[in-house]
Amino acid sequence: MTPKAILPHTGFGSIKFGMEEHEVSNYLGDPDETEVQDYGEGAEANVLYYDEMGISMSFDKEEDYKLVEISFEKENFILHNAIKVGMSKADFLAKLETLNMGDYEREDMSQDGFDDKELYVFEKENINIWLDEEAITSIQIGPEWVDDETIRWPINFRDDED
16 A cells, blocks of 8 residues: 655644545545543643544644644554654664754653653654654654744635545
8 A cells, every 4th residue: 555645734644734524524434533631721732633543633622623743653654655653763763864944952761651652853844753762652743833823824714636
């Protein structure tokens, strides 16, 4: 199977940031599981899990329950035609040298009790890449932020096709 492209600031395939839960379900069917994540002080998100596909999607209350984050946890998705889940840390870092993903921050999560976990944060592209035991375990993407309060949603996402 050819990996499906992860599109920074956009989504993947017909799934675009800004969609509502029912719109995503029209394309992907019913999720395997749903969860409400409570972040405190009234902030929450509905999360849809599609286990077989290896993806989860968050719909944030603050954004009228629109799609604001996608997590990819299987190698059937690829970022910049180069990075995917399962890739070794060495191969990932080598690919970063050839890609124009901008500055990033590396966080060692062992101080937070997560031994062997690292997080690479690409703020400009709104991408988080999680590594565990020297391999990528998750790629998370979100929409483009114009400023601290404004999201630039993908244009005409309801008209796009695969």
